[in-house]
Amino acid sequence: MSVISSRRRGRAPSSSTPSILKKPRSLKSRLSEVKTSVKVKFMLPHSQKVHSILEEYKDGTISRDYENLLCLIRDAELTDEDVSSLLKEATECISILNQDLRLFVEALLSIDWTGKSREVVAEYHSFVVNLLSAHNYHSKLVVEKLVTLFVPNATDVDWPDGVPTDADYRKCVNVHTLLNLLLSVVPMCKEILINFLTKKFPYYNKSTHIHEYYLHNLLWTLDYQPGFRQDILYLVISKLVILDVSASKEMIAKCTAEEEIFPMDDDSRSVRTCTTSTTSTIANSYALSNTLDVCMDKLFNYIIAECHSSEDGELIWDKAKALYLDLITVFDKVVLPTYDPQHVQFVMFLMCCLKPTIAEAFLNYLWKKMCNPNVARVIRRAAVNYIASLLARANFVPLSMLKGTLQQMAEWIHSYISNQDALESVNYDLRVHSVFYSVCQALFYVVSFRYKDLVRSKKNIIFLQSLNMAKMVTCRLNPLRVCQPAIVQNFAAITRNYQLAYCYTIIEHNARDKLPVIYDDDYNETTRDVTLDTYYPFDPYVLERSGKKIQPFYRDYEESPQDSMEVDETVSNQEEDDFLCNQELSSTPNSKINKFSYGSSPGFRFKT
Incomplete structure (x- = not known):
C-alpha cells in the first residue's frame, strides 16, 4: 500500500471543501520519516539453489536469477550469519568459479568483512585461499581488493599520536593475515602486490590520515615479507620526495606563523575546500607539511624499531647493516639526484646516528661518488x-x-x-671546474663551522696547517672568487686569526674584478652570477613532530661572545683596503649576508 493511500485512510471525513494550501512541515519531521523508513530484508538461497543458479548461468539458459543473486549480495544488508552462510555456499562451488563467474566472485570479495566476527573473518580467509588455489587468475582481483582496504573510509577518525584505534587495528590485522597466507600459497601474488601498492598510493594532496593509514599498512607488510623492503622503501621515499619539494621551508615557516594567529581547520578534508587564492595556498602548504611530518615520523619510527631490540632497546647490528644497504640503494636512485629536498634525506642522517661505522660508510660512499669521473658533475x-x-x-x-x-x-x-698548474693556460669557467670549486667550498665550510673543535689543541692546529689552505686560496683557479660570500668572510677571519692563510688581499682583488659573465648556450645568451649554489642538505629540520628524533643528534651553530670579539679585532686590524672590501660585502641585502646558512638555517653572520 502506498504512502499516499495510508495517509488518506487516516484522515477523518469532512464535509467542508479542503483548502489547497497545506500546512508546511518542518525539516525535522521530514528527516524523521526518512530515518524510520522500513528496509527490505532479503532471504539468501540455500547452497543447492546457489549452485544451480551458477550452473544455469554458465550454460546460458537462465540469467535473471544470477543477476538477482548479484544484486542481493551487493545491495542487501547482510548480517554476520548471512555472510558466513553465503561464504560456505560459495566455497562448495569453488570448482566452477572460473572467469565466466567473475562478477559473482567480485561481489563476494566486495563484502564488508573486516569488521565482522572472528568466525566470519576465518570463513572469508578460507574462501579466498581456496579460490586462488583452484583459480589463480583471480589473483589480481583479490589483491586489488585487499590493497584498497589500506585506504581508510571517509568517516574513520584520525589516529591520536599516530597510534591506530582498536577497530582499525583489528581491520589491519585481518587484512595482513590474509595477505600473508596468499603470498605463501600463491607466489605470483608477490609481483601483483607490489604493482598495486604503487598504483593505489594516495595522491600527494590527499588528507593526512589517508597517507598515514596507507603508509602504516605499507610498512606493516615488511613484518612478514622482508624481501619487499627495498621496493617498499623506494615507493615510500619517492612519494615523500614529491611532498617534500611541494612544501618549502619558507612556506612551512609562514604557515606556522599563520597558524599561531589563525588556527587552521582540521586537514582531514581535502585542501581544495578553500575559496580565495591566498587562503588556498596557505591551507595547501599547511596540509602538505603536516602530511609530510606525519609520514616522516612513521618512517623514522620504522627505522628505529627495525634496528633495535624490542626488549632492551639495544642496537642489532646485522639488522641495522641490512637496512642501511637498502636505504643507500634508494638514496642513490631517488634522493641524491633530486635537487633541493628539504627533509627526506634525513633518513640517512638518522641511520648514521645509530653507529659511527654507518656514518663512515655513508661518507665513503659519497666520496667515491664524488671522485668518479664517470658520474655526472651535478651528482658529484x-x-x-x-x-x-x-x-x-x-x-x-x-x-x-x-x-x-x-x-x-x-x-x-x-x-x-x-694538474692545472702543469698546463700552459687555465680555463677559469665555473662550469668546467665546478666539482673542484664545490670541494673547495665544502672544505672552507667545514673548517669555518667546526673550527672550535679543530683549534682546541696544538696538535689539531698543526693538522690544519698541514692542509696547506694557503695554497688553495692562492692557486690560479682562485676558488674564493666563486664561493659563497658568507663562507669566504668567515673562513678568511678564522684562517687569519690562527695564521693558516691570508685571504683578504684576494678577496679585495676579486671584489674589484667581479664582472657579470655571459654564457652563450644553444638557445640564447644569458647572464649568470659566478657563484656556487647554496644548497646544504642537512640544514635545520623544521618539521616539529618528526624533528624530535633528529634534534638530539643535531648541531646548531652557536656564536660565542669571545668569537665575536676575536673576529671584530681581526677586522679592525685590517688595512684600509681590507676594510673597504669588508664594507662592500656588508652593503649587500641583509637577507643574503646575515646568515651562514641556506634556506632557513641559522649560521655564521657577517662581521661589520
Whole structure:
C-alpha cells in the first residue's frame, strides 16, 4: 500500500471543501520519516539453489536469477550469519568459479568483512585461499581488493599520536593475515602486490590520515615479507620526495606563523575546500607539511624499531647493516639526484646516528661518488654538499672522522691544482671546474663551522696547517672568487686569526674584478652570477613532530661572545683596503649576508 493511500485512510471525513494550501512541515519531521523508513530484508538461497543458479548461468539458459543473486549480495544488508552462510555456499562451488563467474566472485570479495566476527573473518580467509588455489587468475582481483582496504573510509577518525584505534587495528590485522597466507600459497601474488601498492598510493594532496593509514599498512607488510623492503622503501621515499619539494621551508615557516594567529581547520578534508587564492595556498602548504611530518615520523619510527631490540632497546647490528644497504640503494636512485629536498634525506642522517661505522660508510660512499669521473658533475657536486653538511651538522661524527675527511678533501684539491698548474693556460669557467670549486667550498665550510673543535689543541692546529689552505686560496683557479660570500668572510677571519692563510688581499682583488659573465648556450645568451649554489642538505629540520628524533643528534651553530670579539679585532686590524672590501660585502641585502646558512638555517653572520 502506498504512502499516499495510508495517509488518506487516516484522515477523518469532512464535509467542508479542503483548502489547497497545506500546512508546511518542518525539516525535522521530514528527516524523521526518512530515518524510520522500513528496509527490505532479503532471504539468501540455500547452497543447492546457489549452485544451480551458477550452473544455469554458465550454460546460458537462465540469467535473471544470477543477476538477482548479484544484486542481493551487493545491495542487501547482510548480517554476520548471512555472510558466513553465503561464504560456505560459495566455497562448495569453488570448482566452477572460473572467469565466466567473475562478477559473482567480485561481489563476494566486495563484502564488508573486516569488521565482522572472528568466525566470519576465518570463513572469508578460507574462501579466498581456496579460490586462488583452484583459480589463480583471480589473483589480481583479490589483491586489488585487499590493497584498497589500506585506504581508510571517509568517516574513520584520525589516529591520536599516530597510534591506530582498536577497530582499525583489528581491520589491519585481518587484512595482513590474509595477505600473508596468499603470498605463501600463491607466489605470483608477490609481483601483483607490489604493482598495486604503487598504483593505489594516495595522491600527494590527499588528507593526512589517508597517507598515514596507507603508509602504516605499507610498512606493516615488511613484518612478514622482508624481501619487499627495498621496493617498499623506494615507493615510500619517492612519494615523500614529491611532498617534500611541494612544501618549502619558507612556506612551512609562514604557515606556522599563520597558524599561531589563525588556527587552521582540521586537514582531514581535502585542501581544495578553500575559496580565495591566498587562503588556498596557505591551507595547501599547511596540509602538505603536516602530511609530510606525519609520514616522516612513521618512517623514522620504522627505522628505529627495525634496528633495535624490542626488549632492551639495544642496537642489532646485522639488522641495522641490512637496512642501511637498502636505504643507500634508494638514496642513490631517488634522493641524491633530486635537487633541493628539504627533509627526506634525513633518513640517512638518522641511520648514521645509530653507529659511527654507518656514518663512515655513508661518507665513503659519497666520496667515491664524488671522485668518479664517470658520474655526472651535478651528482658529484651534490655528494660533496652532503659530505660537508653531515660533517658540520652531525654531533655524532667523531673528531678523527672529521679530520680524516678533511685530509682526503685537501689531498684531492692539491692534486687537482697540480694538474692545472702543469698546463700552459687555465680555463677559469665555473662550469668546467665546478666539482673542484664545490670541494673547495665544502672544505672552507667545514673548517669555518667546526673550527672550535679543530683549534682546541696544538696538535689539531698543526693538522690544519698541514692542509696547506694557503695554497688553495692562492692557486690560479682562485676558488674564493666563486664561493659563497658568507663562507669566504668567515673562513678568511678564522684562517687569519690562527695564521693558516691570508685571504683578504684576494678577496679585495676579486671584489674589484667581479664582472657579470655571459654564457652563450644553444638557445640564447644569458647572464649568470659566478657563484656556487647554496644548497646544504642537512640544514635545520623544521618539521616539529618528526624533528624530535633528529634534534638530539643535531648541531646548531652557536656564536660565542669571545668569537665575536676575536673576529671584530681581526677586522679592525685590517688595512684600509681590507676594510673597504669588508664594507662592500656588508652593503649587500641583509637577507643574503646575515646568515651562514641556506634556506632557513641559522649560521655564521657577517662581521661589520
